[in-house]
Structures are given as C-alpha cells and as structure tokens.
Amino acid sequence: MINVLILLAVSVVLVPRVDSHRPDWLRRFTPSSRDDSNWLWSWAWASDGTVSIVDRSPPVTFPARPASFGAELIDPLLGYVIPLASFTAPCPYDSHNSTERRHPFDPDPVFGCPDLCVSDGSEREPTDTWIALVQRGGCPFVEKARQAQKLGAKAVVVGGDRDNPDALLNMFSERDASDVTIAATYIKYWDYVQLSSMIAVSNTTHNGLKTLSLLISTEYSAWEWYSPIITFIIILLLPSLLTFITLLIHRIRAARAAQRDRAPESVVHSLPWRVWTGTGWEKHEPLFVPADMAAASSQDVERGLDTPNASTSHDVQLPAWVEQQMECAICLEMFVKNDRVRVLPCYHLFHIDEIDEWLIHKKKLCPICKADVTQPRRPPTDHHSEEHAAQPTASTHVRSPSTVAEPNERTPLLQSPGRTSDEPESGS
Incomplete structure (x- = not known):
C-alpha cells in the first residue's frame, strides 16, 4: 500500500x-x-x-x-x-404548436x-x-x-x-x-x-x-493526465493509510515503554563478573567501585533523585550465602569450570551471556529478587540476621533463664501474671 x-x-x-x-x-x-x-x-x-x-x-x-x-x-x-x-x-414561442417549453x-x-x-x-x-x-x-x-x-x-x-x-x-x-x-x-x-x-x-x-x-x-502538466486514477487510488487507500498510521503510533509508544523497562548496555557491561575454577572464584573484580566513581552514580538515573551512597573504596565482608551460590537461576545448571558469571548489585550470580540477554532485551530487574540493576549498589545483608531482626523481642516481663527459679514440688502448675515461682501461695 x-x-x-x-x-x-x-x-x-x-x-x-x-x-x-x-x-x-x-x-x-x-x-x-x-x-x-x-x-x-x-x-x-x-x-x-x-x-x-x-x-x-x-x-x-x-x-x-x-x-x-x-x-x-x-x-x-x-x-x-x-x-x-x-x-x-x-x-x-408558439403556444399553439407546443404544449410545453422544451x-x-x-x-x-x-x-x-x-x-x-x-x-x-x-x-x-x-x-x-x-x-x-x-x-x-x-x-x-x-x-x-x-x-x-x-x-x-x-x-x-x-x-x-x-x-x-x-x-x-x-x-x-x-x-x-x-x-x-x-x-x-x-x-x-x-x-x-x-x-x-x-x-x-x-x-x-x-x-x-x-x-x-x-x-x-x-x-x-505532466501529471494532469493521470489525476483521475491518482484521485481514485487515494480515495481507496485513505482508510488503510489512516489505519497504518494509527498502528505505527501504537508500536512506537509500545517500543518506548519497553525500552524504559530495559537496562542500558553500558550499565550491564560495567557490572562485575567472575570466573569459576571448579574450586573457587578467580578474576574477581571489585564488587564495589571506588568512592569517587560511586559519588557520580549516587543519583537515580531515572528519577533524578539522590540515593544513599553505600559504596566504599574497599571490599566489604560478604555474607556466606553469596559465596555459596553454585547454580544459575536462569538455566538451572550448576556452574562448571571456566564459566563466566555476572554479579548483580543484589549479589545474585548468573551466567554472563544469559543475564546480559535478559537485562538488555527483557527487563532490568534481577530474575530472583526483582532488584533494579541500574540503581547504586547497596551493602549485602545476611538473610539469617534479617530473619532474627524481623522477629519481635521478648516481653520485658519475662525474666532471663538465669533469674528463673528451678521448679520444685511447691511450684504451681499455673502462675498468675507478675508472680514468680519462689513467692509463697497465699493462705499456705
């Protein structure tokens, strides 16, 4: 058309x-x-x-x-x-010879x-x-x-x-x-x-x-002799042309929306990566960028807002779960010798080819925790410590085990609130 x-x-x-x-x-x-x-x-x-x-x-x-x-x-x-x-x-006009006008x-x-x-x-x-x-x-x-x-x-x-x-x-x-x-x-x-x-x-x-x-x-003019057929073709194709323009605008908007959900190649390629030797990691790039580079990336590139800068000029102590990752969550296969592994800001590990394809052409989020890879890196946290921190603290009325008296034959089965086992029962 x-x-x-x-x-x-x-x-x-x-x-x-x-x-x-x-x-x-x-x-x-x-x-x-x-x-x-x-x-x-x-x-x-x-x-x-x-x-x-x-x-x-x-x-x-x-x-x-x-x-x-x-x-x-x-x-x-x-x-x-x-x-x-x-x-x-x-x-x-002869009215006698004609009954009406011509x-x-x-x-x-x-x-x-x-x-x-x-x-x-x-x-x-x-x-x-x-x-x-x-x-x-x-x-x-x-x-x-x-x-x-x-x-x-x-x-x-x-x-x-x-x-x-x-x-x-x-x-x-x-x-x-x-x-x-x-x-x-x-x-x-x-x-x-x-x-x-x-x-x-x-x-x-x-x-x-x-x-x-x-x-x-x-x-x-040269085109004047073709004007009838050109006019006819335009009238026939005008609805199809308007439909094509509408679909084109829709596809452009959809492509822009999908582009906003993807990570830039420069950001993905700047993420650190490792090589698995079978017994450990080698070619380990720093998981944290120097302080002067981190200061430049301390702003949210999408929202334009300042974000807390958690980067330091030296490596921090990583929790045990980071080093214990032996499987890629995308292909569900174990890391083998000489595998190149990409380390995301959330410290999840994936095969470099698979995760780069995902981040650049699909989503800029971690497949496991949905963390945005375009955001500045934050210090890792231990999952066990988070679970302990999330549990509510014991009541102040409950005494520590060292202060609780050992039960004996005089210890009641049911105690009233605020009463200890070493207090005598009333009337005894």
Whole structure:
C-alpha cells in the first residue's frame, strides 16, 4: 500500500513537464471528448489555461479553466469573441404548436440559455472561427455550450457571476455531454466584465459586430493526465493509510515503554563478573567501585533523585550465602569450570551471556529478587540476621533463664501474671 503511493509520488516528480500537449502515445488511447473516456474525469484535478486578447499591445491575458466536458484544446484556438447578447434573442414561442417549453428555464442571451435565435436574421458562416461569450447563471454550463455550438461557435467562454467574483470553477455536466464537440472555458467575473467592456469600445468588427481577437490555450502538466486514477487510488487507500498510521503510533509508544523497562548496555557491561575454577572464584573484580566513581552514580538515573551512597573504596565482608551460590537461576545448571558469571548489585550470580540477554532485551530487574540493576549498589545483608531482626523481642516481663527459679514440688502448675515461682501461695 505505502509502496504504491511512494511509486506514484516518485513518478509525478520525475516525469518531465510538458507545455500544452499530451504525449502522442497517450493521445492515441484517449478520446477527444472527456465524457467519452470515463466517469473519473469529474474527479480530476482541473488544469489551468489562459484567455488572451492578442490585438492589444501588450496582450491582455486572463486566467481560465477548461471544462470537464466538450473538446480538448490540443492546440491554442484563435478566433473572434462575440457576446451572444449582441446578435441573438429568445426564439419566438408558439403556444399553439407546443404544449410545453422544451427547457425548464427561460432563454436569455446574456446567460446563453437556449433556445436563442439570431435576431438580425443573418447566420454566421460555418467557416468563421468565432468564440461565444456568455455569463454564468440561468441554466447549466453544458446547455450554454450546446446553444453556442448550435449557433456555429467554435468555443464558448463563460464568465463568472457577482456572487463569486474570484471563483475559477471547473465546469462539468451531471449527465451525458458527448454531443458537445466545442471547447468550453471559464473565467472570473471581473475578467468577464473587463473583456465585455473592451469589446464594447473595440474598433474591430466582424460581420457588423464589435469583436476582439481572442486566443484560448490550455496548459497541462505532466501529471494532469493521470489525476483521475491518482484521485481514485487515494480515495481507496485513505482508510488503510489512516489505519497504518494509527498502528505505527501504537508500536512506537509500545517500543518506548519497553525500552524504559530495559537496562542500558553500558550499565550491564560495567557490572562485575567472575570466573569459576571448579574450586573457587578467580578474576574477581571489585564488587564495589571506588568512592569517587560511586559519588557520580549516587543519583537515580531515572528519577533524578539522590540515593544513599553505600559504596566504599574497599571490599566489604560478604555474607556466606553469596559465596555459596553454585547454580544459575536462569538455566538451572550448576556452574562448571571456566564459566563466566555476572554479579548483580543484589549479589545474585548468573551466567554472563544469559543475564546480559535478559537485562538488555527483557527487563532490568534481577530474575530472583526483582532488584533494579541500574540503581547504586547497596551493602549485602545476611538473610539469617534479617530473619532474627524481623522477629519481635521478648516481653520485658519475662525474666532471663538465669533469674528463673528451678521448679520444685511447691511450684504451681499455673502462675498468675507478675508472680514468680519462689513467692509463697497465699493462705499456705
């Protein structure tokens, strides 16, 4: 999925841009009318073009946008622009011969809405290359193009309306428009007003009508011809892409949480280790770091809090249980000769390869006592002394064995609290 999007993006960047022509090999497989191609053209990103008045120096150029229906302008089209309102009028309506209007809208020469007829009775020559000029509103865009085509125009320029003066629309047809064979383009409202005013004061005439020489051109980018399929692919892949992004964020958070539970390699590799010779330990590294190094590590690296520094510059006396460890708690095997053993801060011993794998990739806690290996080392304690220290002390009322009298025949079986065996019974 992601690879497809990457390949499409790379192809868009690497394909060289073209001026106004599609490649010849692509033109053979593409009909001249966009409505004949497929319904995806209604989703295509619109290409931009220009409408230029060439009989002015310098030429006056307006931005334009071709319609999604009608003919494509492979080459720029040069012709005389004539407003339909200058020579057309609504066709006379015969109520006796027709029971209803042909169109649900009223004919209007300014908007170019059918049905329009030539008011002066003179028809344009079929060989004349002239361009119709109408304004948005009154009827659909495709009906304006049909009316201009019926009157003999080679193209139609549709101007914007006052409600959306700066909008540059992409004109399209909701129904079949394969019968439209002329080009249609859209310009902004104020450009339409300026073009109409320039025609009104023009000295150029054609068949007795004021006009100007207009050049319509379309500028296509290299990727514009692939925009329908790209849009369709993006719509299909968008849910999958959002799901992938959500899973990616979840995995990143889970990886960070797992990383916080592991010990850094530098900390693990700095822990002391021993070599078992079969009868004792050799290559014994100091279990306590010097005081100057311990001072630097006397802070909790995770919480940023000061911790008691229990390290000294010399070895302390270790309890017997530390030296008596002969088995690895991970693999449950006895230490054999030449085994390398890692000594954790809690003084539990493990095979160095096994415990390093556990601390670096699993947990930073001792598998036995769950002590954090990233915390500073603390002095060892004897398990037996801890058990004795945890037992409650005897009551102060109980006398030591040296002060308790030996029982005799006068010692009662049950004694009252606070009374000793050497005190005589009352009444005896």
